[in-house]
Amino acid sequence: MAEPSTKQHLYLVDGSSYIFRAYHRLPPLTDPEGTPVGAVYGYTTMLWKLAADLDEADGPTHLAVILDAGSVSFRNEIYEHYKAHRPDPPEDLVPQFPLIRDATRAFSLPCIEVEGLEADDLIASYAREAQRRGWDVTIVSSDKDLMQLLGETDGARIDMLDTMKNQRIYLPEVEEKFGVPPELVGDVLALMGDAVDNVPGIYGIGPKTASKLIAEHGSLTAALDSAPDMKPSKLKERLLEGREDAELSKVLVTLKEDCDLPQPLDEMQLGPVPPEPLAAFLSKHGFTSLLKRLETGTGSPARKTDLNPPKPDKAGDNGAGDGTTANRQPLPEMPRIDHSAYETVQSIERLEHWIARARAARLVAVDTETTSLDSVRADLVGVSLALGPNDACYIPLAHGGDDMFAQKPEQVPMDRAIAALKPLIEDDSVLKVFQNGKYDLNVFARAGIAVAPIEDTMVISFALDAGRGEEGMGGGHGMDELSERHLGHTPIAFKDVCGTGKKAISFAEVPLDDATRYAAEDADVTMRLYRLLKPRLSEEAGTRIYERVDRPLIPVVARMEREGIKVDRARLARLSEEFAVEIGRLEGEIHELAGQEFTVGSPKQLGEILFDKLGYKGGKKGKSGQYSTDVSVLERLAGEGAPIARKVLDWRQLAKLKSTYTDALQAAINPATGRVHTSYSLVGAQTGRLSSTDPNLQNIPVRTPIGRQIREAFVPEAGNVLLAADYSQIELRLAAHMAGVDTLKEAFAAGEDIHARTAKEMFGEVTRDTRARAKTINFAILYGISRWGLAGRLEVEPDEAQAMIDTYFQRFPGIQRYIHETLESVRAKGYSETLFGRKTWFPRINSKNQAERQGSERAAINAPIQGTSADIIKRAMARMLPALADEGLTDVRMLLQVHDELVFELPESRVEAATPVIRRVMAEAALPAVELTVPLGVDIGTGLSWDAAH
DNA sequence: CGGATCACG
DNA sequence: GACGTACGTGATCCGA
Known part of the structure; x- marks a missing residue:
């Protein structure tokens, strides 16, 4: 091995970590084909700069890109939870992973990854090998784990370069960050842990304490050994208890420096970059400014001898489905959204053609465009249909506004289109897929079309993923969010088509080509989401809640909204x-x-x-x-x-x-x-409850006399009355059932005043005061109690509150076990479940942040109870009108739902007949799926106002 | 646009 | 180094 005349300098690019940071710091660009390429663009410019530094004083003579391969490494064998709680990468980043490899090949640079090894380990091994040869090494990364490697041996130096901040990282920077030299960084990391990688560290020790301890004692072992001699403190306990965690963590954070090197160092030599594959890559992804620079030769990147010839590029065709990589969630085989593939349907013949195709397919995604977000006021402007990816159309119906004299675009007359669409939309052998179908149902209802049967991607998403949003990733179920998350595609924003604020225009004024791109895309995206999400229902046990509870509810709630x-x-x-x-x-x-x-x-x-x-x-x-x-x-x-x-x-x-x-x-x-007319959200509350907006009719005052005057203004039409039916103490009853508390179950069975009974059990006597306290405690239990919380409510000392909690657990055995088992299950599975199988996810249940974790724990205790109650009233709602109709009561209107209460309007003459039906449907709503061991009590009242009906 | 407040179950 | 104590919502107002 000949000694080189000038000093060699190896640059090792930590490609995987770079792309994550680039993703978050750069705008979400897409290339001409619609593939998201923001992070790839950042990566490409970085490689460009590095390669252009070939002749600089401290620039690279050798360069390689190192990537993570797969998601499981040897560290998982040591510790199964390693990196276990990482959120999946954002959906519009996923298709960019394979492109990183493409970009590297385009520069004709070596790209190294080894299954089972993390990029950090390969980087460490290459760096040490180069150092042994006397080369300088620069690691292009800002990963703190890699800081362990920095330093100089026999004149060969390893440093780091953070290209994002354009900052060199060497000993002073490490000292500043960790308060220790590089060789002790691993010890600090082992104490403090790393929430992102799920390295445990010692619970309760953060960066400050960790570096102080290591700086003081000189090593992890010495710091741990010093614990027994410390004076009693929280820190001492934590060190003693956490020793094993720290030792495990040390193994996890220690880099493997002796990996086999798949490609020899010499092959990483950098030379002028051959322009050909690079130009093709830049042009394919629309990086025109770089392309221009390449063509004019201004600041052209250097190149290396061509040892890593680019392979024929298959992955680029789809941008997805390249299963070779950290792409842990391969996208299904669907072509990218292509707006130019959509048809604007402007003749009755073309409309009939689409309708015939939809009939033949028996499955069609449908979306309506209207003049308003309020579905009860919205006028129909157009309809879009989709049969498959990019196979979509838009049928404009009322474009050109309502100015009779204005020039209007050619479109099928509204009445003819409605007449043609109605048989399709009402055909019970053709499934109509919507995103938030409740809205479209109301729009179609005003046009005289009764839509059935339907599927709803928003409601499916809710059945699968309620509560699943995590830091930095939305957990919503709106179309844009679902498209981002599951398709890696950002749909055209409504505001880009119609504008915002004062300058906003009605969709009816949007030119047809823009309208078609926007509207047909929505139907297209809906169909794609359906293909993705629907199979997950059966795989992830979501079918039961979706089919038996939520889906049947959609037309029922739509009808309630229309009633007003x-x-x-x-x-x-x-x-x-x-x-x-x-x-x-x-x-x-x-x-x-x-x-x-x-x-x-x-x-x-x-x-x-x-x-x-x-x-x-x-x-x-x-x-x-x-x-x-x-x-x-x-x-x-x-x-x-x-x-x-x-x-x-x-x-x-x-x-x-x-x-x-x-x-x-x-x-x-x-x-x-x-x-x-309120609007109910079917996916608003993580527990499965409905929520009500515009206006919210679920929080109309009732607790004070002055507030109740407002309820007096809610009235029936002449000759009718309002009927209010509410479940009595449903959540406490469910808690008694789910926790198996015999005392409470017996009390409910006997029709006792439950708070009074609680007071008797707890305090021995029932007075106004003890009953009030007992009531507070009962609620506290449902909400996940803490001694401080209860103390605050009851205005007693925390000690006394704790004593009451102890008494409660003692008097009502089963509650404590329910809480414990619920939490254990949520911690293990990540979600809670109602009696009807509704899942609510708790991504922070294992958080290291105490407040965050305890918050999740309280919510997780409550969710099965609140959620089961929601399931029950939803089942009652779905059955209500058919049950009434069975008794000939077709003139009873169901108007409102307020969590445990339903409000009806009906002719006074029907009250007597309707009351027992309503009571029975509500009381038996859990059956036959679930047989409760407590009766469900239902209180019913009627009157000439909502207030009077109570 | 976030925080504070308060209406409901 | 800290922290913040009851679950789930939505609307309004103020003030940066």
């Missing part, structure tokens, strides 16, 4: 006025007491008035540095004789009622129906 509920506008207006007068009066008094005018609605100003100006005691600032002025604080001040506090409380109540209810509800009345 009548509100008495005059009554609300009167209330608004009364509230306004009272608010004005209180405001004057508050200003008087404060000695100045200020914005009463500003918690910031109020806090300063109360605690700084007026000098009341006990002001507590939160982390925003602001005094808290919430009810509990103001109640306390009022009790301590601060007259202003009571007035502010009254002011707040009225201001809330006026702005959120009396004013807003009047504005929400649909002029066409004279009723208020």
Whole structure:
């Protein structure tokens, strides 16, 4: 081996870690074919710069790219959880992994990966080998694990280069970050752990403590050995308890420096880059500025002798499905979205053609375009259909606006199109796939079309992935998010087509070519999502909840939205006025007491008035540095004789009622129906509950007399009544069943007052006070109790609260076991389950962050109970109208759902007949799937307002 | 646009 | 080095 005349300098590029960082720092570019290439572009420019540094003083003479191969390494044999909790890479990054290899080949650079070895290990081994030969080495990465390698041996130096920050990393930088020299970095890492790689470290020891300990004792072993002699402290306990974790972690973070080297160092020599494959690559992905530079030779990259000839490129055809790589979630074989493949259907003949094809396929994705987000007000503008990837069309129906004299584009007349589509959309042998089908059902309903049968990708996603969102990755079920996550594709944004804010235009004004790209793409994406998600239902046990609970509910909830509920506008207006007068009066008094005018609605100003100006005691600032002025604080001040506090409380109540209810509800009345139509979200709450928006009719006041006046404004049509049916204590009943608490089950069976019974068990006697406390404790149990939380609510010391919890567990054996078993199961599986099989995911259940973890634990205790209750009322809703119809009660309308309550409107004459049916359907809603060991009680009332029906 | 507050189950 | 104590929602207002 001849000694080189000048010093050799090997650059080792940590390709895998680079691409993750580039992805997050660069905008989401796509190439001409629609493949996301933002990270690849960053990677390409980096290689360009490195290769161009060939003749620089400290530049590379040799260069190789090292990649991770696969997701399992020898470290998993040592520790099965290693890197186990890494979120899957973002979907628009996945197709870029194979392109990294393409880019490297385009530069004719060696690209090295070995199954079972991480890039870090290969880098370490190559670096040491080069160092032995007396070469300098630069590791192009910013991975802290690699900092262990830095330093100089026999004049051969290893350093790092962070190209993103354009920063050299050497001993001072390591010292600054870890407070120790490179050879001790591994020891620090072993103590502190690494949440991203799931290296445990020692629980409760962070970077600060870890580097302090290692710096002080000189090594991990010495630090651990020192523990027994330390004076008693949390740290001492943690060190003693965590010794094994730390030793395991040390093994995990130690780099393997003696890997077999698949390609000799000499072959990594860098020379001028041959322009040919590079030009082809740059042009394919639309990197035009680099292409221009290559052609003009300005700053052209260097090249190396061609030892790694590019192979024929197959992966590039699809950008996905290249199963060779860290691509752990291979995309299905679908061609990329191609907007030019879509058809604009402008004649009845073409429409008939598409309808015939859809019939033959028996499966079609459908999407409607309208004038409004409010499905009950929306007018139909067009319909899109998709039969398969890129096989989609858009049928414009009302483009050109409603100006009768304006020039309108050629389109099938609305009535002819509706007449042609109706038989297809109503055909029970053709499955219609929607994304959020409830919306389209309402739109079609207004056009006189009753859609069935349907599938809904949004609802399927919810059955599979509720709660699954993690840091940096959305967990929603909207089309754009699903497309990003599952297809790696960003659909055209609505705002790019219609604009936003004042300049926004109606979809009816969008030119047909833009409209077609947008609308047909939505149907296309929906069909693609369906193909991907539907098979997962059976693979991941989602079929039961989807088919038996959520899917049947879609048309039922759509119908409830269309029904709406009548509100008495005059009554609300009167209330608004009364509230306004009272608010004005209180405001004057508050200003008087404060000695100045200020914005009463500003918690910031109020806090300063109360605690700084007026000098009341006990002001507590939160982390925003602001005094808290919430009810509990103001109640306390009022009790301590601060007259202003009571007035502010009254002011707040009225201001809330006026702005959120009396004013807003009047504005929400649909002029066409004279009723208020809420929109329910089927995927809003992670537990499976519905949520209600625009307006929210699930939080109409009920707890105070003044608030209940608002309920009085919810009324039936003349000759009708409102009927409210609610489950009594359903969550406590379910808890008694699920935890198998005999005492509670017996009490429910006997129809006892459950809080009173709890009081008797807990305190020996039932008084107003003990019953109230028992009620609080019952709820605390459902929500995942902590002694401090309960102490705060009951205004007792944490010790006393703990004693009550102990008593509760003792009196109601089963509860503690339920909590323990639920948590164990969620920790192991990652999700909780309801009695009907609904999953809720808890990605933070094993978090190292205590607050985060405990939060997840409380939610996980509650989710099966709240979720089972939601399943039950949903089943009742799906059965309700058919059950009533069976009794000839076709004029009962189901209007609202408020978690454990259903509200109906019906002719007064029907109350007697309907009441037992409603009661039976609700009480038996769990059957036959689940046989509960407690009865479900249902309270029913009727009246001429929602308030009176209670 | 986030925080504070408060309406509901 | 800390931390923040009850589950699940949505609407409104203030103020940066």
